[in-house]
Amino acid sequence: MQVVPVSQTPLETPMEDSSLTSASTMAARTIVIDHGSGFLKAGLSGWNEPQMVIPNIVNYVPCRENPGPSYAQRRVGLGIDICHPDTFSYPVQRGRVLNWEGVEHIWSFVLEKHRRGQKDFPVLVTESPLKVPADRRKTLEIMFELLDVPSLLLADQLQMSLYASGLLTGLVFDSGYGLTRVQPFHLGCPLTSFGKTLEFAGQDISTYLFKSLFKEAQDQHNILQLDTVTAIQMNKCYVRHNLPEVLGPCQSLPKGSDEGNIYHLPDGTTRELTPMQQLAPEMFFSPQMFDMPGPSISQVIMESMQACKTSRHHLLLTHMMACGGNILYPGFSQRLLNELTSQKHSSKIILRTSSNPHFSVWLGASVVAHLSTYRPQWISKGEYVEGKGL
Incomplete structure (x- = not known):
């Protein structure tokens, strides 16, 4: 079994299929937007990282000129307003758009920052696999009618993650803020079912x-509570690669080190974290410990792989791509590999990870923006006006 880090410069890594080769671009630069449930990543194509990462948060505060609770009497803004911390919300939740006005406001901000007086940049927007036709129509309406985009490409998020690794065939595991998804691919095409x-x-x-x-x-x-939870997730939570062995017959979680389980609050006080709190990411692997129904992520991955043709199993097992912010928890990738190997009873499993797994979707889209094979999928504003892009 093996965990393989993927190069941070896939723009220099050849695809497995010669049909996916870089060609003359549609424009010198494309604005690439990956709008996730937790964060939006945006930037100009050709870079290996997005130049803008902002929380997927908007707030609504009363207008001074006409205060009140109604829609016409409030103003939309980005992020959390510290003067009105109870007014923020997430316009995209669990991969679904719940507030198109909020999405439009965020996209407008992103385009304004990247255009810098030049409005002819084409735009690539990644789409969640949970997309519905109505979402596609609304995206086109906002981009062409309200934001005056010259051309647009809508790209599947998991497919972009696959391309970021330089692969065409493989199994993508993506776990972000709102969704955990598994999708096998063969020659660049998702095996959707x-x-x-x-x-x-x-x-x-x-x-x-x-x-x-x-x-x-x-x-x-509560901003203090939000910051505390975020800091603990980033700095104190981890996954034990051998937890099933440590538990043994007593089924009790191991305690952390004396310092490792102490969190210092901004007011100077400290809080001692329990083993369950430090090992909160364990719910991905042992949901029953947290009174959750399951299944575990390793079971989901194996079920997805085994549903494919037997002749493809070896290729999928040796071309697994793990991405999304959750694999950044210390020990997560190794534990996932251990679980998969245990279920398959085989050593021929290769799990590929990126040093920036939370940017994999954006990076793949940055590559696709310059591929000639995707040119027919772009929609121009003229085609949209004629109804061809719907």
Whole structure:
């Protein structure tokens, strides 16, 4: 078994299929937008990282000129307004757009920052596999009618993650803030009927920490509590690669080190974290420990792979791509590989990871923006006006 880091410069890595080769670009630069449930990543194509990463958060505050609760009397802004912390919300949740006005406001901000007086940049927007035709129509309407985009490409997020690794065939595992998804691919085409989507991801770890840390006093609009939960997730949570062995017959979680389980609050006080809090990402592997129904992510991956043709199993097992912010938890990738190997009873499993797994979708889209094979899929504003892009 093996965990293979993927190069951070896939723009220099040849694809497996010669048909996917770089060609003359549609424009010198394309604005690439990957709008996830937790963060939006945006930037100009040709770079290996997005130049803009902003929280997927908008706020609504009363207008001074005409204060009041109605739609016409409030103003939309980005992020959390510290003067009105109870007014923010997430316009995209679990991969679904719930607030198109908020999405439009974020996209408008992104385009304004990248255009810099030049409005002829084409735009590539990544799409969630949960997309519906109505979402596509609304995206085209906003981009062409309200934001005056000259041409647009809508690209599947998981397919972009695959291309970021330089592969055409493989199995993509992506676990972000709102969704955990598994999708096998063959020669660049998703084997859609074998894909799996779980409405379980990073925000469920946040919710668990909120409830266990603050109990009855929890308030997900409290900035101090938000910062505390985020800091603990980033700095204190981890995955043990051998937890099943450590548990043994007593089924009790191991305690962390004396310093490792202490979190220092901004006011100078400290909080001792329980083993369950530090090992909160374990819910991906042992959901029953957290009174969750499951299945575990390793089971989902194996079910997706085994549903494919037997002749493709070896290629999928040796071309697994793990991406999304959750694999950044220390020990996550190794534990996932151990679980997969245990279920398959085989050493021929290669799990590929990127040093920037939370940017994999954006990076793949940055590559695709310059591929001639995708040129027929671009929609121009003229085609949209004629109704050809709908």
